[in-house]
Amino acid sequence: MIEIKNLNKFYGEKQILKNINLTIEDGEIIGIIGESGAGKSTLLNCLNRLEDFEEGSVLIDGKEIKYLNYNQLKGIRKNIGMIFQGFSLINRKSIYKNIAMPMECWGYKPDEIDMKILEVSKLVGLEDKLKCKPKELSGGQKQRVAIARALTQNPKILLCDECTSALDPANTKSILNLLKSLREKLNITIVIVTHEMSVIQNICDRVAIIKDGKLVQVEQVDKAFINKSEYLKELLGEQNIEADENYENIIISSLYNENNKDIIYQLNKHIKSKYIIKAAEFINTSKGRIFKYNIDLSEDDLETVIEYLDRNNINYFHIDRGEE
Ligand SMILES: Nc1ncnc2c1ncn2[C@@H]1O[C@H](COP(=O)(O)OP(=O)(O)OP(=O)(O)O)[C@@H](O)[C@H]1O
Incomplete structure (x- = not known):
């Protein structure tokens, strides 16, 4: 040591x-x-x-x-x-x-x-x-x-x-x-x-x-x-993606596993209105493959999506826009 x-x-x-x-x-x-x-x-x-x-x-x-x-x-x-x-x-x-x-x-x-x-x-x-x-x-x-x-x-x-x-x-x-x-x-x-x-x-x-x-x-x-x-x-030279104030912004990111491998397909089933995938990233690490989706969705769908993600133990970050 x-x-x-x-x-x-x-x-x-x-x-x-x-x-x-x-x-x-x-x-x-x-x-x-x-x-x-x-x-x-x-x-x-x-x-x-x-x-x-x-x-x-x-x-x-x-x-x-x-x-x-x-x-x-x-x-x-x-x-x-x-x-x-x-x-x-x-x-x-x-x-x-x-x-x-x-x-x-x-x-x-x-x-x-x-x-x-x-x-x-x-x-x-x-x-x-x-x-x-x-x-x-x-x-x-x-x-x-x-x-x-x-x-x-x-x-x-x-x-x-x-x-x-x-x-x-x-x-x-x-x-x-x-x-x-x-x-x-x-x-x-x-x-x-x-x-x-x-x-x-x-x-x-x-x-x-x-x-x-x-x-x-x-x-x-x-x-x-x-x-x-x-x-x-x-260090990666990445910039934060600008938030669009008409949408709720959520980043879903996890190690791939049986539970989350068809996450986008599952979200499609749960969401009523259209959503926008602003960025998608896949990174191989020593611990496995990580996916990351940056998604804009309507306020109405946010709760359903968060509930789904929580239920399935999938990591996400909801970008808090604060009260503008
Ligand atoms: N022998 C030395 N005498 C004085 N300053 C030094 C000496 N060796 C390194 N430094 C200074 O110490 C700092 C750290 O140097 P170091 O080589 O550890 O950086 P580093 O992160 O490994 O950089 P790099 O990726 O460019 O190799 C630098 O500002 C460097 O100029």
Whole structure:
């Protein structure tokens, strides 16, 4: 478990992280998203003390890392793998040698290294590329090498800083699938810093939004997308749809399930007068598919619709226009 408590971080006079509090459970995949310069990478780097922090604490499995000396830190960092956007591979060395590097530093015996490399290269699907050089690999394959290298230390935590930002959509998808399968097989905790909302949607259990150094929202991904906060809308570049004062406006949004899959058909059966679907959106998340309909309907139909939605346990938000 990672526990971040009242974390404050400064560069000179400038405060970069402002009273961050966050607990990350074992085996969780959490995504940290925010605008450029918000403090995402700095926060990630505080988790293994690549960056020191002035105030607050970071506990890894109950152990405070703030005051650890160099040797103690090395021990903790063994449990925390890190992967970056740029892969950090040595081009003149083979894939085998690139993966072997941390084990060589730690003084493992050659046959131990051999066995481990066989194991991790199978996990990331690179067992036939060990003799290649990085330049012979695609971006996605290079990131797999970086992940394999991190896995040689049997990490309990994987910190990923924009690990798919340099990849095309197909390679991004394959790396995200790999991370998901690693969590399933090894119960690794994964913290992902990203500016790509698709990464958050596809694999994260929770999303943490950081704005100007403050953690402004931490929520389960499905809940965050069912009822988007102003922060999330801002990151998505979405604007609120203007309300039409002649209608009641309702947003119906839920995870798809047996109960609500034919919601529009059902509404048609219940509503007397015409209604307007102003926007419809379908989002795939790690928790399932979310639908969202923004509907204008007559005042007469509002009560019937709300009753239907309540009865069937379907989420909705009635936009209160107030008394104009
Ligand atoms: N070594 C440093 N010295 C001084 N200021 C720094 C240093 N590193 C980062 N900063 C500043 O800290 C702030 C947060 O940087 P950080 O890299 O954490 O943001 P980020 O959210 O990861 O941004 P991006 O998405 O662009 O990578 C920025 O204003 C940045 O300029």
